[in-house]
Amino acid sequence: MRKPVRDGLLPRMEARRTKKGFTYRYHPVGGKPVNLGSDRVEAIRKVLDMTGAGDDIGTIRRLWEQFQETPGWNRYSQYTRADYTQCSLKLLEIFGDMRASDIDATDVAKYLRKERADAPVRANREAALLSNLIGLAIERGEAKHNPCREVKRNEEQPRTEAPEPADFAAFSQWLADQGGQRAMIGMAAEYAAGAGNRKVEFLDLSWPQIDRKAGHIRVKRAKQRGKKRGEVIEQIEITPHITALLDRLEVVRKNDCLYVFPNRSGNAYTQAGFKAMWQKLMVEAIKKEVIAHRFTFHDLRAYYVTQHKAERGALPDLHANPATTARVYDRSKIVKRRAL
Template identity: 35%
Template sequence: MGSTIPRTYQDNLTEAKTLLAVFGGMRPCDVRPMHVAQYLDVRGKKAPVRANREKSLLSHIFSMAMRWGVVDSNPCRGVARNTEKGRDRYLIDAEFMAVKHIAGDFIATVMDFAYLTALRKGDIFALRLEQITAEGIYIKQGKTGMKQIFEWIPTLREVIARPRALPRPIRGLYLFCTRRGQPYTDAGFKAMWNRVQVKWAESGGERFTFHDIRAKALTDAKRHGLDAQALAGHTSSATTDHYIKMKKFRKVTPLL
């Protein structure tokens, strides 16, 4: 599967190509806020969320250009982003268990680990065996840099034991590694996950993303009175609340 390239970097490369196709022929000093707004409007008709991400990258580029003295201002500032609709998919326990049943041992183990830790996919596949200690599992989140230690509980020990018991190359330094001892790439795991979701859909289930497992974990943590913010590794409670607010269910007693 090859070595892992951070997901954000991969996304930035794709975004940069799209931006170059539109702004590549312009001098930086000629780009005005109206051009950025027009880009968001046109691009937003098909991909409003992706347009927002591309605008963020463009803004960062202009911030650096200001620092280098190439331009005097950032034309992205003050330009409103496209409205984004929060994803409200909540994965119920029965769905989670059903997908694990058809997914096979490896995917089921990754799902369990993702649920227990609420870690992002990139952090899961970057986890090295040396990070698993007697104290717990040490993590430095790739996206935020947040440092965490997941303390041992029986269910976490059981899940960790599964991949460690599998035959692995002598040089396999990662908890979840390929036959060559390398971490799974985003594209490689995505292909495996997609096959599972196709089978799930064919059986009558509603497809969901791997990231929806993180949303389920944070939502369930908050509902059970646990510290969802600490579990998520977010620097502010507002980020956590925004992340899970669309995924909470209120229990209602029907009429007798």
């Protein structure tokens, strides 16, 4: 006699083979088996409804909670987890109470094109999270297909501008003149522009990572996958410009603070806290005509690459694939080449 199929089913459920697939039954305690039909997802939902446990099973809100308990979640970097958490806010507002199995391609398209029309790039990140959550529902037997894979993402136009040196110098000096945390944010920007590190790589930079005698700063490179995660160390040369910046940071260092770019409390800035402060300062700088064009903090990485190429004649080593550095961060407006 064949054993009943139980993979992915709830306790006391049974799947019986038929010529066309499977039919499902539920065995209540002390009662006769209940036929559930041939639709696996619907059969699971019926059992959950019968047992009183199905009110939020398979909803995006519940799946988001379960997603954060998966092994994969712990393998994400702190930056990625924070970004997904930010993405979940708007996503749960729209889809939170919907079951993954009830979401179709038109719902995803409406979200991307209409409900998040004011933030098309961010909407793509949110749709990626939604796809992960529905994928989890499929693994748990709570959905059959992933509609996110059927909808084209919003077109993203890569940024082509890097801050002009004059604009960046004016912005940095404006912050330095104000002192306090504004000056600290300015010095963090100067470091990013001079060393090319991402925020996630240096917001918690500590003084022991700086070896002025050996002439270098050591940080872990972010966004490494697989076995390289957390193992690639960048050793950054301390140039005269970085030396001058470190001298200024030493002057304002309080009580032997561990962090190079501390917040008011002497702790490392969080991603969210730094981002909020940066946006506030950028809006104010534009309003007061300190700078003519707004730029993002991540644009400082492009500034570093562009200036590095102009001054040293080559792109810096930022990625395992040099083509990525050239494609994403090199924003040179003048290309020099030799004639025959």
